[in-house]
Amino acid sequence: MSMLTATSITKHFGGLTAVKDVSINFEKGSITAVIGPNGAGKTTFFNMITGIYSPDGGEIHLDQKPITGLKPNFIAEKGIARTFQNIRLFKEMSVLENVMVGMHTHLKAGFLGTLFSTPKVRSEEEQARYDAYSLLEYVGLADWVNHQAKNLPYGAQRKLEIARALATHPKVLLLDEPAAGMNPKETTELTDLILQIRDDKQITVILIEHDMKLVMRISEQIYVLDHGQLIAQGLPEEIRNNPNVIEAYLGKSAISV
Amino acid sequence: MQEILSTLPQVLLDGLTLGAIYAVVALGYTMVYGILELINFAHGEIFMAGAFIGTALLFTFVDIGLALNWLTLILVLLLASLLTGVLGVGIERIAYRPLRKAPKLIPLISAVGISFILQDLVRFIAEYKTGNYIVTGQTVFENKIAIPAFSIGGYDVHASAIKSNTLVVIGIAVLIMIVLDIFVNRTKWGIAMRAVAQDRDTAALMGINVNKVIALTFFIGSAIGGATGVLYAQQYATINPFIGFILGLKAFTAAVLGGIGNIRGAMFGGLLIGLLEVFAAANLGILTGGALGAEYKDVFAFIILILVLIFKPAGLFGQAVKEKV
Amino acid sequence: MKKLASLFSSSRTFQSVLILLIVLCTSTSLYLMDKSVTSFLLLLFSFLLLYYTTFSNWIKWGAGALIAFAVIPVAASGGPSQQVYMEVAVMAGIYIAMALGLNIVVGFAGLLDLGFVAFFALGAYVYGIFASPQAQALFHNSSIFPLGGESFWLFIIVGALVAALFGIILGVPVLRVKGDYLAIVTLGFGEIIRIVFNNLDKPINITNGALGISGIPQPKLFGFTFTQASHIYFLVLIVLGFVIYAVRRFEDSKLGRSWKAIREDEIASQAMGIPLVKTKLWAFALGASFSGMMGVLFAAKNQFVDPTSFTLLESITILVMVILGGMGSVPGVILGAAIISILNLQILTEITLFLTQNLHVPEVFSPAKMQRLLFGLVLVGIAIFRPQGLIPAKNKTYKIADLKAKLSKKNTKTKETTTSI
């Protein structure tokens, strides 16, 4: 069953076509990788799905319902969460608060309830705190609860972004280069975490990644973008040996597969 | 209609003069915003400082017995721009450069602070020297050129008058704009400025001394702002330390209207705002049947400002730029 | 000095003795002497010490309330300058509440508002117009108007609502613009409001123009009229207490977190499901409502309002309070507002008086005239050297052990709900 579908979506920036006529169907509960050389349009693709840019053409459906051009906060509410390539944490806030912000759409506290600190609001807050804490445990950041997000080591910041995204209870989780800047040990942990997220929570995971070892290990389907166009798709082995893909990488950039 | 038309020549003349002043001040805002993405609140005060420096210089010239003619005016303009240029560079060095990596709110606050400091320093000096912070200066060109009344198509048009100084203001303002345009587009330093405005890091990698370019931007912007201050004092004779703030705000509107960072746009925006404001001041009463008078001309200008910022934040010609994620 | 500080933080006995001593000495000297600004200031300083003690929050608040409600008014009542001190305290309280309101906008939500005083003006004029004879001029011979001093209590709420409403009306279009443009737009709005109030004596006389509205009634309750600053003082304390309580509630709530998230990163906040404009509107409205409330109090205290009380300088003054104290820090902003308002109302005038009368320094040098310079220096200085302000904002912290313990207890009780995250 398909969870998320993009139907020939396109995005221009001035004269540049960052994403051109791309159609991808993501199956429920699958792990899919979107790869491609630098500037291929991968992040732009994510930005359109999450509503940060609205596509110039094409449609996006979540669970068969159209979400094209909705504002990012509505799309988040509908069940798509993401992390960012250039980490975007709430730097001055504590690690726990970062995750609690992720719970925003599920908290019901209203204006008056907050002002008068009703028992309902208080217990909701308390519950949110525990949920946030247990998510931090889940991604392995339990010891950092009270630290400011900006003081976390780089790898931990990437994990915090994942915890924060999970706090929105997503159906689909988009990870933009989650392993960037991680050492091999952290990357292995991350690989396990992603698999675990999918298995525990039945979340559909889509990731952009340059680390081919990770990509080959966990993805069930791989899509390759180059110059905004989809040039290949298939199972890891198929992609590994696809001449178009090899040319896209080796011909235009120094990254080797 | 008759009433509006009859005063139109005078309105156009006054609007053009004010617009020329706004345009040159707007250049300073647009250059700094283009390069630092900072609203330099202090720019209005640099303009004001220019007005006071020019006035002080002219007083000194009179004291030492120099005749006031176009030569002295040019001397004053040059000296005042040099001083305000240095002032601008100093402000950048002290109050903005240490904050380049800080959250955006912080340099903005620093800019507001500088603006207040300058207002009060000038007020203090003026009050200390003259006993009053409102100063009426020497005017170099005092004669007026009359334009007689005439009528077209059955409408009577009232007589109007141009101060010869008006021509000086417009002439010099246009000269400044032309020279700046050539500088930015044709010279090595001008191109470096545009490069830094577009992408500071890449420009640095290409071997451009970013700090020097930014300092230069502040120098030029402040120098021409200061020179405009001198012209303003010549045109309107009476100045006070607070003229820069509101005028700066309107000039900033002009800069946004023309597309912030866009030098030619700023010139256009300035002229437009100037004309609109003078037109509103002259005709708001007539248009609203006496309900709102000239005292609402600033409200009118602010409403334009707010409307522009809300609906046309990229200016009349520009395209909205999206933040890269 | 360091030793003293460490002694202070380590020993509660030392803390209590020190504060008790200071409060006793200063309040007695304040009571006995005709005029002693120093002891008044030192007495206020005890609040700061209290904040730094290690007692539980209940004790701190209790002791603070005791000093504010009992010690200060009694101590000040001893001499002829009683009303002077109370006047200063009232204004300080009004400014603290406003600064806390602005702190929501600037400190929590990260929106630079340079026209904040407009909401203060709205509150002041709403009460001024409807409670004074001005209303009669407006609604010819209507028998309801003027409403009089009994209506003050209602107007505290009306003032808050009207200001909040204007905050929303202004915010709906304005909060879409980029952060730094917002500063300009709000600045423009502040000026517009002032110019409009200055000129709304025609075509219909609503605000009485530049002359201002006089004859605004003082608050009345069960036949008692709050005529003196020392009466208004208690009103201000109560309202201020409510404001502090409210800010504290919102700070660590769903809404408060959304404000801070938007301040840190708008795009990431949206991606977490936070609606930008709506969240910013709440900040605008709530901040404005505090300001509007204080405007009503201000009008009732002065019995007079005119546009000169609501200039750009006022807006910047409130901003300086927030920046100096520490953006986003409630105790910081209270301190910042107290320092600036007391400086403004008392210290600068005292120094000026001393300089011009005793030393015959020319009037140009009077520091009371140099507010702009002073505020400018504070803004630049803080921006460069201490952007987090005097008392930096702190995130709420939790004991990990508690979280862990409660979590495991919960897990054993209701297994599914917590693991389904």
Ligand SMILES: Nc1ncnc2c1ncn2[C@@H]1O[C@H](COP(=O)(O)OP(=O)(O)OP(=O)(O)O)[C@@H](O)[C@H]1O
């Ligand atoms: N907001 C924008 N404005 C203008 N151009 C943009 C914008 N966002 C992306 N682009 C351009 O679109 C193209 C695709 O960018 P995108 O970030 O999607 O690439 P990517 O595949 O994620 O690359 P990388 O692997 O480096 O992250 C690039 O040429 C980029 O410069």
Ligand SMILES: [Mg+2]
């Ligand atoms: Mg990318």
